[in-house]
Amino acid sequence: MQFYGTEVPCPLLLGTAQYPSPQILKDAIKASGVDVITVSLRRETADGSGAGFWNTLHDLGCHILPNTAGCHSVQEAVTTAHMARELFGTDWIKLEVIGHADTLQPDVFGLVEAARILCSDGFKVFPYTTDDLIVGEKLLTAGCEILMPWGAPIGSGQGLRTPDALRSMRAHFPDVPLIVDAGIGRPSDACKAMELGMDAVLLNTAVAKAGDPVLMAQAMAQALTAGRSGYLADPMEPRDMAVPSTPILGMAELA
Amino acid sequence: MNIIVNAQPHEVTGQTLAEILLELGYDSPALATAMNGSFVPRTAREATTLNSGDQIEILAPMQGG
Numbered sequence: 001m002q003f004y005g006t007e008v009p010c011p012l013l014l015g016t017a018q019y020p021s022p023q024i025l026k027d028a029i030k031a032s033g034v035d036v037i038t039v040s041l042r043r044e045t046a047d048g049s050g051a052g053f054w055n056t057l058h059d060l061g062c063h064i065l066p067n068t069a070g071c072h073s074v075q076e077a078v079t080t081a082h083m084a085r086e087l088f089g090t091d092w093i094k095l096e097v098i099g100h101a102d103t104l105q106p107d108v109f110g111l112v113e114a115a116r117i118l119c120s121d122g123f124k125v126f127p128y129t130t131d132d133l134i135v136g137e138k139l140l141t142a143g144c145e146i147l148m149p150w151g152a153p154i155g156s157g158q159g160l161r162t163p164d165a166l167r168s169m170r171a172h173f174p175d176v177p178l179i180v181d182a183g184i185g186r187p188s189d190a191c192k193a194m195e196l197g198m199d200a201v202l203l204n205t206a207v208a209k210a211g212d213p214v215l216m217a218q219a220m221a222q223a224l225t226a227g228r229s230g231y232l233a234d235p236m237e238p239r240d241m242a243v244p245s246t247p248i249l250g251m252a253e254l255a
Numbered sequence: 256m257n258i259i260v261n262a263q264p265h266e267v268t269g270q271t272l273a274e275i276l277l278e279l280g281y282d283s284p285a286l287a288t289a290m291n292g293s294f295v296p297r298t299a300r301e302a303t304t305l306n307s308g309d310q311i312e313i314l315a316p317m318q319g320g
Contacts, residue, residue, distance in 0.1 A: 016320075038320055039316055040316075040318065040320075041317055041319075042314060042317035043261040043313065043315075044281065044283070044314060046280035048315075050286075050314075050316050050317060051285055053315075053318060054283075054285040054316045067319050079293060080314075082294035082296075083289060083314055084287070086297060087286070087315075088316070155320075204320030205320065
């Protein structure tokens, strides 16, 4: 799998927030074999509290995907993206333009506009979007080469609320990398996303807030691998009625 | 001159963004800056002069999802 020409073998993209400790974050990344981690930017204090995390990032050796989390306007998101590009030395940006404080639903109108501005300025945009096909088309027209539909609201752990819509996205955008971003709660959710033909899953809270984040990171990676194989193996269609799997022919008459 | 840095008021003597960062103790290399909502690249900090009331944002790497 490639994101903007960069080979990314692991289909799990992992957020770095809310872990019990930096060491557990490191162990979770190592245990799951993650190649891409998401990060953010926040106000610095004069004592340089952000420097510690900066050093941790360098030790991890992963591709860094900065986000514009918390931005509610195009200008906020664009300015944050520019600051992230300089700070992290990457033109990758996970673009979030949030439209609603309770659901953290993307403002897809602002998202398309911000994507257009950033793509034309050389950014490689990973847009956090809904499962709407028309929005997806507009994001591609704006210059995005990846789409990241939500599975459920950020941090909710509800799993995939609209699997049919994700299946439609796969059919409608057969050659576009699709990453389910947000809403995954359990490994079975991650597996299901891959069975639907998604290329990857981005999650954070489901691992960070698990009782054992390292074991959960590993479980997520295993679930993604199983789901991907299941998709490629072309599963059977469900049937309404039972069909015996053991042959009837040769059955003894014992009644 | 009174300016706002990360939502806090500050009285500073420096005239440029680079001078004010030093004056307020922001000496980490892992910083990104914005003034009045617009990004100010590292290379432009010395040439960026401030006026009273300007709003400065100083951001650092942080954990994120």
